[in-house]
Amino acid sequence: MARDAEGQSPAWTDPTCPVARTADLVGDRWSLLIIRDAMDGARSFTDFQQRTGIARNILTERLRKLVAHGLLTQVDAPSGRRRPYALTEAGKDLFPVIVTLRQWGERHAFEAGEAHSVLVDDNGTRVPDLLPMATSGSPLTSDTTSVRRPESGATLT
Amino acid sequence: MARDAEGQSPAWTDPTCPVARTADLVGDRWSLLIIRDAMDGARSFTDFQQRTGIARNILTERLRKLVAHGLLTQVDAPSGRRRPYALTEAGKDLFPVIVTLRQWGERHAFEAGEAHSVLVDDNGTRVPDLLPMATSGSPLTSDTTSVRRPESGATLT
DNA sequence: CCCATTTGGTTTCGTTTTGCAACTGATTGG
DNA sequence: CCAATCAGTTGCAAAACGAAACCAAATGGG
Structure with missing residues (x-):
């Protein structure tokens, strides 16, 4: 095999x-x-x-x-x-991925009032939602971003 | 079917x-x-x-x-x-998930100097790394957070 | 309007992946 | 020392996947 x-x-x-x-x-x-x-x-x-x-x-x-x-x-x-x-x-660096998956699930995969586990910090406070931001601090969505593909053949500068 | x-x-x-x-x-x-x-x-x-x-x-x-x-x-x-x-x-709300997957890939799934696409905002600036933060503003990892499971039977308060 | 092409699938069939249950040989605990 | 647990293997059946052929409805150029 x-x-x-x-x-x-x-x-x-x-x-x-x-x-x-x-x-x-x-x-x-x-x-x-x-x-x-x-x-x-x-x-x-x-x-x-x-x-x-x-x-x-x-x-x-x-x-x-x-x-x-x-x-x-x-x-x-x-x-x-x-x-x-x-x-x-x-x-461990996958932590942000797990967190965003969790937060999406909390928002969209449970009925209102349906019990689910919650991620909390050392103080027992719920971890705030992760949201992509521009350097300027304004929130970003798939509508306000785009994927820049590499020029073919370019490897190092 | x-x-x-x-x-x-x-x-x-x-x-x-x-x-x-x-x-x-x-x-x-x-x-x-x-x-x-x-x-x-x-x-x-x-x-x-x-x-x-x-x-x-x-x-x-x-x-x-x-x-x-x-x-x-x-x-x-x-x-x-x-x-x-x-x-x-x-x-669209899966955007943060896609972004964290992308950013993990950029950090760990490419050789140094290997070309890959980049997510940019309207100004052509690279979207900054997404990092879980406590309300206080300090960065969080899997070591400094924990999952609080719901008490069984609790649905609404 | 007509016909060739493209689109958005569906069907069939063979391959791969997954799941289940039984089994094995080390590890541990009393 | 012995029984239970752990960390897998093995064999086999069921489900998911992939490739290619096929098809009807849209599209589009003339």
């Missing part, structure tokens, strides 16, 4: 689009939930399995993929001890 | 977690890229097909799902005219 290169750029998506690159890594049904649970304290195989409900063979595969791509590591422990998973810096 | 309830809560993920709810809607290989392209001006079936490279039958299915869940609509046009797709308010 997996006869050719394991985890390289799939190439079936625009190779210059950072959204596509990220989606290639975490854009499946489980990876983001695994990251979410890691951020919420999950460390062991069974932690992840129980919290997500993912099938165990798929969990194995996903954990390996996330480790291979440097979002998770297994921390060192004395000989023959089990090695818990932990987020790398790159993994 | 589609013999039973079309698009309801899958229930195989924590029903009180907004991240899970959102992932249930857009947590597959294509939906986020479709949303991305819609934000970048894609309107027609072939727009989406050409930009993403998705198989046409799957595209049909995804567009229907996104419409069913209220992220896309087909705008009205005079009798028997083709109805282009457009983002709803809920769909």
Whole structure:
């Protein structure tokens, strides 16, 4: 199985689009939930399995993929001890992604009055909504921004 | 086809977690890229097909799902005219998610000097990185926040 | 108005991915 | 030492996906 290169750029998506690159890594049904649970304290195989409900063979595969791509590591422990998973810096850096997914869900995926979990800071205060801003401080939307594609062939200046 | 309830809560993920709810809607290989392209001006079936490279039958299915869940609509046009797709308010509200995915990709999914597209505002200025902040203005990470789960049974106060 | 082309799908079929359950061999805890 | 737990594997069935062929309704040039 997996006869050719394991985890390289799939190439079936625009190779210059950072959204596509990220989606290639975490854009499946489980990876983001695994990251979410890691951020919420999950460390062991069974932690992840129980919290997500993912099938165990798929969990194995996903954990390996996330480790291979440097979002998770297994921390060192004395000989023959089990090695818990932990987020790398790159993994932790997905925090803004998880937060925006959460905030969208809170706004659009629950009925009014339906109970859901809330992300709070050290003081127990709800984390404020994340909103793209121009340098000037004015809010940005998809209508007031655009994607500038790289000139082909340009790599360094 | 589609013999039973079309698009309801899958229930195989924590029903009180907004991240899970959102992932249930857009947590597959294509939906986020479709949303991305819609934000970048894609309107027609072939727009989406050409930009993403998705198989046409799957595209049909995804567009229907996104419409069913209220992220896309087909705008009205005079009798028997083709109805282009457009983002709803809920769909546009995924903008912060797309932006954080993009920014993570820019930071971690490209080699130094490798060309990629950039999101800019009306002035052509790059959109600043999105970072969760406490109300006080101090930056937040997964280490300085926690998820408060709802007390079971509580629906309204 | 006519016909060729394009658009927006649908159908069929083969491949891949996912899920489930049973199983295994280390690890741990009492 | 022994039972339970952990971290996976393995085998198989079900679901999702992809490629290509097909089709009817729009479009558009002459």
